[in-house]
Amino acid sequence: MAKLSIMDLAFFLTETDASPKHVGGLLMFRKPAKAAANYVENLVAEYAGNISEIRAPFNQIVKFGTFTAPQWQTDSQFDIENHVFFHTIGGDDFRESLYELVGELHSIRMDRARPMWEMHVIQGIDDQRFALYTKLHHAYADGVTMSSWLVNSLSTSARTKAVTPIWSVLPQKRLQKNADSISIMKVLSQLGGRSGDYLKAITGLSKLSAQLALETLHLTKNAVAVPFKANPNTPLTGQVSAGRQIATAAVDMSRVTKLRQQTRSTLNHIALTCIDGALHRYLQDCDADINEPITIQMPVNLRRSDDDSFGNKIGIVLVELASKTTDPYERLREIGFTLRNVRYQIDGVPPASVMAYTVLLGSISLISEALKLGDVLPPLGNTLVSNVPGPAKALYLKGAKLEEMYPISALTPSNHLNITLYSYDGRLQFGLVASQAMPNLDILSDYIHDAFDDLEEAVSPSRGKSN
Numbered sequence: 001m002a003k004l005s006i007m008d009l010a011f012f013l014t015e016t017d018a019s020p021k022h023v024g025g026l027l028m029f030r031k032p033a034k035a036a037a038n039y040v041e042n043l044v045a046e047y048a049g050n051i052s053e054i055r056a057p058f059n060q061i062v063k064f065g066t067f068t069a070p071q072w073q074t075d076s077q078f079d080i081e082n083h084v085f086f087h088t089i090g091g092d093d094f095r096e097s098l099y100e101l102v103g104e105l106h107s108i109r110m111d112r113a114r115p116m117w118e119m120h121v122i123q124g125i126d127d128q129r130f131a132l133y134t135k136l137h138h139a140y141a142d143g144v145t146m147s148s149w150l151v152n153s154l155s156t157s158a159r160t161k162a163v164t165p166i167w168s169v170l171p172q173k174r175l176q177k178n179a180d181s182i183s184i185m186k187v188l189s190q191l192g193g194r195s196g197d198y199l200k201a202i203t204g205l206s207k208l209s210a211q212l213a214l215e216t217l218h219l220t221k222n223a224v225a226v227p228f229k230a231n232p233n234t235p236l237t238g239q240v241s242a243g244r245q246i247a248t249a250a251v252d253m254s255r256v257t258k259l260r261q262q263t264r265s266t267l268n269h270i271a272l273t274c275i276d277g278a279l280h281r282y283l284q285d286c287d288a289d290i291n292e293p294i295t296i297q298m299p300v301n302l303r304r305s306d307d308d309s310f311g312n313k314i315g316i317v318l319v320e321l322a323s324k325t326t327d328p329y330e331r332l333r334e335i336g337f338t339l340r341n342v343r344y345q346i347d348g349v350p351p352a353s354v355m356a357y358t359v360l361l362g363s364i365s366l367i368s369e370a371l372k373l374g375d376v377l378p379p380l381g382n383t384l385v386s387n388v389p390g391p392a393k394a395l396y397l398k399g400a401k402l403e404e405m406y407p408i409s410a411l412t413p414s415n416h417l418n419i420t421l422y423s424y425d426g427r428l429q430f431g432l433v434a435s436q437a438m439p440n441l442d443i444l445s446d447y448i449h450d451a452f453d454d455l456e457e458a459v460s461p462s463r464g465k466s467n
Helices: 006-013 039-049 094-107 143-152 184-192 195-216 253-263 267-285 328-347 351-370 441-459
Strands: 022-030 060-063 071-074 084-088 117-124 126-137 244-252 295-301 314-320 383-388 400-408 417-424 427-435
Touching: 006 351, 022 094, 022 143, 039 084, 039 117, 094 117, 094 126, 094 244, 126 143, 126 400, 143 383, 143 400, 195 351, 244 253, 244 400, 244 441, 253 267, 253 328, 253 427, 253 441, 267 328, 267 383, 267 417, 267 427, 267 441, 314 328, 314 351, 328 441, 400 417, 400 427, 427 441
Parallel strands: 084 117, 295 383, 383 417
Antiparallel strands: 022 126, 022 400, 060 071, 117 126, 244 427, 295 314, 417 427
């Protein structure tokens, strides 16, 4: 049996009904031409009937021992009917009803007595479209890993008629590469690699801590922001409450590419500039605008390219976005400068140091959430924004084209909002998930679209909106 890493264990120990710790994905498909009336029902039956080769982690539960560290073990009572579900939605608008249902499903904490994953097949209203909503406990995998599993289970050809469940594309044997202890020191040791790298990891953590200490004293200005200094008086932060709502936004990748070329920026620079502008406009609507920069938590992938182990290998760094401005181009330049310096600062320390830094800060935030102090103590940051890479070409499921795919993530302590970017088939997509305490989430998604228009106009006056 494989032991849990410290990060995987944290998702279990801090989970509550108000703050479930699972990640999800929403996939919207268009049925193939001349699809049978029972096409979706048959799809469910094929998926649910293909369990002969189900593999870890999809057949595993966590075993908490009295005197031993928590471990993964195979569920001897596995039943696929506890994991694959079918829904028919009603109403007048497919997208609106779909988002409402997915928000409800994403709110529900999963049962630890069985493997903690679900797939929901959804149809109704629009007879040409259907959707899949999947959710998986965060202790099983991070969002990047889950996305890769979903993508690998789909086909690049509309002619492929076989249905491939997620577990059919996983390695036959679980690779034992992830940390196997709940000790921070062992996390440092294992992530650092050889024992000789252990000292480097400790030195890197000390270096990062010293840089933040100097910035706290206003003696230096570093790219990685000081934690727990974000303004708490906005709808973006507070004790995480029950209930989830979702919204999405999408921009043609050709627009992003043109802006990148014109401004010599990266996709992250462009996307964060538009998110920053949209958030400030949203806060103005809520009479809660702030004068200081918005601080985001930004995940950093620490997994090596040849590492296909399960669990989580990510770090979180804090980044201040732009100073308050009405000029989108000025905002882009400041954010671009900051992100480049963040990359230099993070590359200057070993990955194990970033992981330890994440664990230490995350522990403080999680304790605050567990003690219900989210409305009292300052948040780690204003929100979390992550970027999950996706495939550039269209994918298919039994001939049905995948038209849209959105990550639906978990909320972090003291944050009411999480935004995840996902690039797919010529579109940059935004998955927004928020607690029910955050008002008018759909307006924020509209403002993301507006912010792209504004940036295009700032870069190419009078020509931006013609594209």
